[in-house]
Amino acid sequence: MAATTEPPYLRIVRDIRRRIAEGDLRPGDRVPSTRQLATEWGVALATATRALTTLSQDGVVRAQPRVGTVVAVPDAAPEPSRSRRRATPNPTQSTEPELTRERVVRAAIAIADAEGLEALSMRGVAARLGVATMSPYRYVNSKDELTLLMADAAYGEQGYPEPPPAGWRARLELGARTLWRLHQRHPWLAQLSPLTRPLPLPNLMVHGEWVLAALDGLGLDPATMLDLNILIYSLVQGLAANLEREAQARAATGISEEEWIDGQAPAIDALASSGSHPTYVKILDSFARTGYDLDLDRLFETGLRALLDGFAALVQERAGQRPGSAG
CATH class of the missing domain: 1.10.357.10 (Tetracycline Repressor, domain 2)
Known part of the structure; x- marks a missing residue:
């Protein structure tokens, strides 16, 4: 009997677990984005998304808005059960969780919050939800429609008081x-x-x-x-x-924004020493000790x-x- 080939997404999962176990990635560290994983492993974005979704479901990583996916605290990262690791989806069985349009939209928002709008795809949403690739299309017709639904949901998260403030x-x-x-x-x-x-x-x-x-x-x-x-x-x-x-x-x-600014120091110094921008130099000198925080x-x-x-x-x-x- 031929050996079963391990799915690509599980290889990614195992590698990230190894890096966490060996201390290369520590709690709070940002793990590679779906785009980075797709490039590094030569896989589709949906495969990379499925890997991160699996790690998230196991408590190994978590999505952090404006940062991305980061390593979770150790006690929130249990090893998946043996039965779960061995489980293989049976295409003849209907084990797909019940979907709603709201679940599809919220999954898409979570991807965009963590990875950016460019990382959003219908395949990625399906992978995050753990459903068949075409399942989200039962609730939205396209990525464009999904994006509008996401925006409407996001803008609806906060409203206004009644009565309004005076003035x-x-x-x-x-x-x-x-x-x-x-x-x-x-x-x-x-x-x-x-x-x-x-x-x-x-x-x-x-x-x-x-x-x-x-x-x-x-x-x-x-x-x-x-x-x-x-x-x-x-x-x-x-x-x-x-x-x-x-x-x-x-x-x-x-590269972080601080590291990028540090890398521009020679160019900034050249502009300052040219003598053509005296006000700019005066402003820079005023921040010589404290620095400027944008x-x-x-x-x-x-x-x-x-x-x-x-x-x-x-x-x-x-x-x-x-x-x-x-x-």
């Missing part, structure tokens, strides 16, 4: 910070569509309605109200896009404050052009 500025602050938190939780949202092609999503409209309702009654014309709504969204989207890009760059190069949360708050100050000036200007005053 248009407090409402806009809450709306902007709510969108920012959602984009931090799901950085891939910023990659979906340019501002010129808005997505007609019910749950995204909830956030737009909140902002527009805050601006209503301030004497602004409809075009200006929409412009201000877009400016708030663009602040969130523009900053959040860097979360996903940094994760992609780290996965592709294996904090996206701080940038968001600074940008939001500047935007709302500008809105306030515009509201005051419009209030001066009509009877009464803006609230």
Whole structure:
């Protein structure tokens, strides 16, 4: 009787377990992404996804949003049972867990959160769910449709209080910070569509309605109200896009942002010593001891404050052009 060839995904599983056991990968360390595993082992993305899914189901690794898949703590990584290791799916038996559209969408969101939108595929979703490759197609027609469902679900994770806070500025602050938190939780949202092609999503409209309702009654014309709504969204989207890009760059190069900056030191020094950028040099010198930490949360708050100050000036200007005053 011929020996059974071990499936490729199990070889990947065994190798990662070995690296963890030997200390090459420690708790909290990022394991190779699905794309890296697919390249390293010469397998399809779905095979790499199945390997990570198997390790996740066994408690060996866990998905960490904005980081990727990391090694779990030792006591959460039990060796799979002997019966489980030997189990082989029987195509004649219906052992597939019950699916719903919500389960498919949530599995896809988990992949995008951990690995980025580029790593998302229908095969990968099926592998994560442990079902046949074509099973998700019973609930969504395509990856494009799935992506829209993911975005709508993500935007629906947070809503707004009733009654709303008093004052248009407090409402806009809450709306902007709510969108920012959602984009931090799901950085891939910023990659979906340019501002010129808005997505007609019910749950995204909830956030737009909140902002527009805050601006209503301030004497602004409809075009200006929409412009201000877009400016708030663009602040969130523009900053959040860097979360996903940094994760992609780290996965592709294996280099952290700190290591990348260190590698640019010669080029930065050359610019500084050219004598053509005195203000730039003065700013750099002020951070000689403490360094500069590019904090996206701080940038968001600074940008939001500047935007709302500008809105306030515009509201005051419009209030001066009509009877009464803006609230």
